[in-house]
Amino acid sequence: GAVVSQHPSRVICKSGTSVKIECRSLDFQATTMFWYRQFPKQSLMLMATSNEGSKATYEQGVEKDKFLINHASLTLSTLTVTSAHPEDSSFYICSARDPRTSGDFNEQFFGPGTRLTVL
Amino acid sequence: TQLLEQSPQFLSIQEGENLTVYCNSSSVFSSLQWYRQEPGEGPVLLVTVVTGGEVKKLKRLTFQFGDARKDSSLHITAAQPGDTGLYLCAGGASGSRLTFGEGTQLTVNP
Numbered sequence: 248g249a250v251v252s253q254h255p256s257r258v259i260c261k262s263g264t265s266v267k268i269e270c271r272s273l274d275f276q277a278t279t280m281f282w283y284r285q286f287p288k289q290s291l292m293l294m295a296t297s298n299e300g301s302k303a304t305y306e307q308g309v310e311k312d313k314f315l316i317n318h319a320s321l322t323l324s325t326l327t328v329t330s331a332h333p334e335d336s337s338f339y340i341c342s343a344r345d346p347r348t349s350g351d352f353n354e355q356f357f358g359p360g361t362r363l364t365v366l
Numbered sequence: 367t368q369l370l371e372q373s374p375q376f377l378s379i380q381e382g383e384n385l386t387v388y389c390n391s392s393s394v395f396s397s398l399q400w401y402r403q404e405p406g407e408g409p410v411l412l413v414t415v416v417t418g419g420e421v422k423k424l425k426r427l428t429f430q431f432g433d434a435r436k437d438s439s440l441h442i443t444a445a446q447p448g449d450t451g452l453y454l455c456a457g458g459a460s461g462s463r464l465t466f467g468e469g470t471q472l473t474v475n476p
Contacts, residue, residue: 253408281463290454290469291409340408353397353458357408 249275249345253358260331261366268326268361270341276321277343281355282314285338297324331365338362369393372455372467380475382444387453387470390437395457398438399464400429403452445474 250273260266270280278299283291295316296304303316313335315327324343328335342355371390379385389398397416401409413422415431415438422429426449428441438457442449452471456464 251408288452288469288471290466293463293466296463338406342408353462353464354399354411354414355456355464356411357401360406360408362406 249273249343249348249356251341251343251356251358253341253361255361256359257362257364259364259366262332263330265327265329266331266363268328268339268341268363270324270326270343270358272322272343272345275343275345275347277324278321278346280318280324280341280343282316282324282326283340283342285340285360287338291340294326328363331363333365336363336365370455370457370465370467372470374470375468376471376473378473378475379445381446383474385442385445385472387440387455387472388437389439389455389457389467391457391465392436393457394435395465396435396459398431398435398455398457400438400440401454401456403454403469404450409452409454442472445472447474447476450474 252271254269280297282294284294285291293306294309297316297318299318305311318324338360340360342357373388399414400412403409413429418433418435420431426443430439450473452469454469455467458464
């Protein structure tokens with residue numbers, strides 16, 4: 248399957264600082280990427296849909312000024328958690344559709360995730 | 367709003383036992399995916415089912431899509447400790463975002 252990478256895998260930061268997480272499609276071009284948040288032993292919660300060259304679409308209840316998304320190229324989307332607080336601590340996962348294979352099947356390929364801890 | 371109900375949420379069994387995980391909805395999906403996720407990692411796609419009544423096998427795992435494309439099941443035969451993980455079903459219409467089930471945390475004890 249298609250390969251998606253995320254960086255960093257883990258980050259610890261102080262409250263009030265901003266953290267940027269990168270999501271890259273390594274062997275394909277992704278016009279659409281997705282950002283999820285996951286709490287322990289729970290399912291994935293979609294935060295936003297990232298579209299290359301346009302503004303991201305945020306899910307209800309997700310603050311767009313808090314979670315800045317930039318999809319500047321067909322292989323890179325970034326999520327910046329601004330003025331992070333302890334309640335932002337979570338596992339953040341990105342995914343992408345591979346247009347070569349997903350077609351109408353809606354398959355998403357996930358990155359390995361980023362564990363954010365805000366002290 | 368499309369919802370997917372997954373059951374059971376937690377399952378702890380002994381090595382060698384069989385199990386079935388269910389994914390149900392009142393909505394019709396054009397396709398449904400099953401993912402497996404290990405702690406600290408992203409979900410990995412196991413299978414996609416698209417045709418009502420479709421059955422797909424992946425070694426000891428058997429996936430079935432309901433005739434009406436509203437439900438799906440995952441059956442594991444002779445479970446092994448390596449099968450331990452969070453299993454997620456996800457469905458969606460063509461080109462739309464995915465709706466995820468709540469997940470089934472499977473633990474296979476040696």
